[in-house]
Amino acid sequence: MERYVKKADRFDWTLTLLLFLFFLISCAAIYSAQSSAQYDENFLVKQIFWYAVGAGIILVSIFFEGYQYKRLSWYLYGLGLLLLLAVFLAPESIAPHRNGAKSWFIIPKIGSIQPSEFVKTFLILALSRVITTHQEKHLEKTLKTDFLLLCKLVITTAVPLGLIMLQPDLGTGLVILSILTGLILVSGITWKIILPIYSLAASLAGLIFYLVLQKPEFLEKYLHVQTYQFNRIYAWLDPNNHSTSSSYHLLKSLSAIGSGLISGKGFSQREVYIPEAHTDFIFAVIGEEYGFIGGSIVIGLFFMLIYHLIKTSLETTDPFNTYVCTGIISVLTFHVFQNVGMTIQVLPITGIPLPFISYGGSSLMGNMFAMGLVYSIRYHHRTYMFSSEKSLSS
Numbered sequence: 001m002e003r004y005v006k007k008a009d010r011f012d013w014t015l016t017l018l019l020f021l022f023f024l025i026s027c028a029a030i031y032s033a034q035s036s037a038q039y040d041e042n043f044l045v046k047q048i049f050w051y052a053v054g055a056g057i058i059l060v061s062i063f064f065e066g067y068q069y070k071r072l073s074w075y076l077y078g079l080g081l082l083l084l085l086a087v088f089l090a091p092e093s094i095a096p097h098r099n100g101a102k103s104w105f106i107i108p109k110i111g112s113i114q115p116s117e118f119v120k121t122f123l124i125l126a127l128s129r130v131i132t133t134h135q136e137k138h139l140e141k142t143l144k145t146d147f148l149l150l151c152k153l154v155i156t157t158a159v160p161l162g163l164i165m166l167q168p169d170l171g172t173g174l175v176i177l178s179i180l181t182g183l184i185l186v187s188g189i190t191w192k193i194i195l196p197i198y199s200l201a202a203s204l205a206g207l208i209f210y211l212v213l214q215k216p217e218f219l220e221k222y223l224h225v226q227t228y229q230f231n232r233i234y235a236w237l238d239p240n241n242h243s244t245s246s247s248y249h250l251l252k253s254l255s256a257i258g259s260g261l262i263s264g265k266g267f268s269q270r271e272v273y274i275p276e277a278h279t280d281f282i283f284a285v286i287g288e289e290y291g292f293i294g295g296s297i298v299i300g301l302f303f304m305l306i307y308h309l310i311k312t313s314l315e316t317t318d319p320f321n322t323y324v325c326t327g328i329i330s331v332l333t334f335h336v337f338q339n340v341g342m343t344i345q346v347l348p349i350t351g352i353p354l355p356f357i358s359y360g361g362s363s364l365m366g367n368m369f370a371m372g373l374v375y376s377i378r379y380h381h382r383t384y385m386f387s388s389e390k391s392l393s394s
Contacts, residue, residue, distance in 0.1 A: 012378040022356035032268045033278035050361040054368030061372025077126035083115035084163040117366035124327030146189045171350035182330030236348040253343045257287035264291030278359045
């Protein structure tokens with residue numbers, strides 16, 4: 001027998017509190033960052049507007065249940081591919097090149113929209129459906145069925161990944177790969193298949209890294225790769241001896257975070273100028289103004305968010321919802337690790353924003369849609385009086 005639960009109790013108040021805290025942190029950091037930015041725009045007002053739009057996206061998303069998202073998954077996936085293809089084929093007046101990449105649509109009086117930010121969540125839905133449909137069809141697991149599932153997942157991911165790399169957008173491409181990796185690990189595919197493939201991939205990555213550092217002329221001669229394309233890696237490993245834009249950003253970021261010490265310099269007391277501080281390097285602003293304590297609080301909030309998503313994925317008995325949560329966890333974990341890591345020289349610099357904090361309408365709306373899926377899973381929670389089973393979807 002199903003037990004009635006009030007609508008207010010079904011709403012995810014924990015997630016709401018976390019998003020509200022991210023909103024406050026984002027507003028404070030962007031306000032400080034734009035005070036010394038090279039632009040005349042008021043990014044704080046725009047960020048508040050995009051948060052309002054994101055809240056609307058969440059409210060709409062709540063009213064769709066898990067089985068409805070499952071039905072819509074291929075349509076959304078197709079829409080994402082059309083948007084990626086459109087931005088690639090569109091003329092410069094509509095989709096201009098920025099920083100060497102053609103990734104945005106320009107919409108008058110609104111700003112730029114980056115389709116790949118929405119494709120991340122669309123892909124999560126599509127891959128989740130691929131896994132659940134495959135498992136429903138193949139009740140008995142074998143090496144053949146597991147390999148077939150792996151091929152389905154790789155092919156589904158390869159199409160949007162290829163379009164994104166044509167822009168080119170390496171940062172988003174890596175995020176797409178993180179989604180695929182996370183879902184493969186929980187899909188039930190045997191380690192007899194996963195381990196050799198991942199070992200081979202790790203070996204190839206190590207070999208390429210070695211060639212970049214020791215034999216760049218080999219890559220240039222046989223793979224026609226220009227050595228200047230590895231400047232970000234060189235700047236990451238030895239920023240003081242490589243005068244590139246990447247090393248400049250990194251040195252400024254290290255200087256800002258290092259000067260913040262334990263407790264920081266205080267709100268809006270920045271002294272180190274960092275280009276694009278309101279976007280990819282927002283964590284450097286937080287580190288300088290609030291020090292190690294402030295940075296640790298922000299990272300702690302992300303840990304709480306990821307823990308909440310893990311808890312949601314474990315509580316639901318609907319496999320589709322579990323895989324959706326896993327994909328969202330993969331995206332957020334990679335984003336946070338990469339963004340924070342690049343500001344402190346742990347990882348090379350890529351154009352990946354800090355979720356919910358960096359300025360960016362497309363990024364924020366894409367993340368809020370992902371959170372809308374989590375709200376939906378929680379809101380359509382069902383509990384039963386005479387059973388220990390709980391289902392987070394009907």
